[in-house]
Amino acid sequence: MRRSIIAILASALLVLGATALAGCAAPENSEQLVREDLVSELDQIKNADEATVKEVAESMESAMASQAAQMEAMGISPEEIASSMFEGFDYAIDDIKVAGEEAVAEVTVTARDFSEFATGVAEMASNAMADPQQFAGMTKEQVMTAMGDQFKQILADLPLSETDISLDYEKKDGTWQMAPSATAELFSMFFQ
Numbered sequence: 016m017r018r019s020i021i022a023i024l025a026s027a028l029l030v031l032g033a034t035a036l037a038g039c040a041a042p043e044n045s046e047q048l049v050r051e052d053l054v055s056e057l058d059q060i061k062n063a064d065e066a067t068v069k070e071v072a073e074s075m076e077s078a079m080a081s082q083a084a085q086m087e088a089m090g091i092s093p094e095e096i097a098s099s100m101f102e103g104f105d106y107a108i109d110d111i112k113v114a115g116e117e118a119v120a121e122v123t124v125t126a127r128d129f130s131e132f133a134t135g136v137a138e139m140a141s142n143a144m145a146d147p148q149q150f151a152g153m154t155k156e157q158v159m160t161a162m163g164d165q166f167k168q169i170l171a172d173l174p175l176s177e178t179d180i181s182l183d184y185e186k187k188d189g190t191w192q193m194a195p196s197a198t199a200e201l202f203s204m205f206f207q
Contacts, residue, residue, distance in 0.1 A: 045113040048191045049184050053108060053120050056193060060201075063101040071097040088156075089163030099170045100205055103127060109179075118184040118191065128176040129205045135169035178204050 059067055072093035076083060079093070086093075103125065110121040143149070143162065150158045182201070183194035 045118065045186070045191065046111045049111050049113065049118045049120060050108060052184070052191055052193070053111075053122070053182065056201075057106045057122070060101060061104050061106065063098075063104075068094055068097045068101065071100065088159045089166055090160055091163050091166055095167070096170065099173070100127060100129070103175045116186040118186075120182045120184060122180050122182060124178050124180055124204045125175050126178070126204050127173040129173065131173055132169060135172070136166065139165050139169065180204055 063071075075097060076093045079086070104127075105125040107123045108120060109123055112119050112121075139162070150161065153161065180200050180203075182197040184191050184197070185194045186192075
């Protein structure tokens with residue numbers, strides 16, 4: 016009988032101990048979980064692999080379908096443009112504020128300034144119109160190749176700029192994830 020009482024007490028102590036330990040589990044660190052997800056997302060841009068470049072290039076290709084033939088004639092691939100978007104990309108997470116089921120991450124991003132791209136292409140076209148003699152004696156293919164080389168130089172010369180962005184996060188089904196508005200904000204950082 017004494018053994019069964021000791022066994023019951025031991026079992027009760029084990030149950031109480033397990034319950035107490037469960038209550039001591041570390042609380043969820045929402046800020047850290049947001050940071051981990053953000054690093055994962057931004058590192059995909061910073062360390063863009065071939066698959067990421069291809070995915071962006073395919074999106075660009077469908078968005079620029081009307082210019083695809085002209086770009087191909089100039090020897091420019093969507094992969095080249097996409098790849099240049101990622102060159103020099105870096106970031107620093109400045110702050111993360113969590114309020115209930117929402118969070119905001121303040122991030123300083125360094126990226127190529129593609130707003131300068133339109134200016135460069137417009138200048139290239141203007142120069143070509145102003146001085147058509149620069150193409151004298153060239154075949155159409157040679158002219159397109161020369162324009163393509165200028166286009167590629169514009170891409171290569173795009174400056175890096177630093178931009179502060181705010182990325183919204185939300186907790187859905189117990190998981191922190193970027194809000195849809197954050198995706199648009201990430202895209203806009205290239206076109207400041």
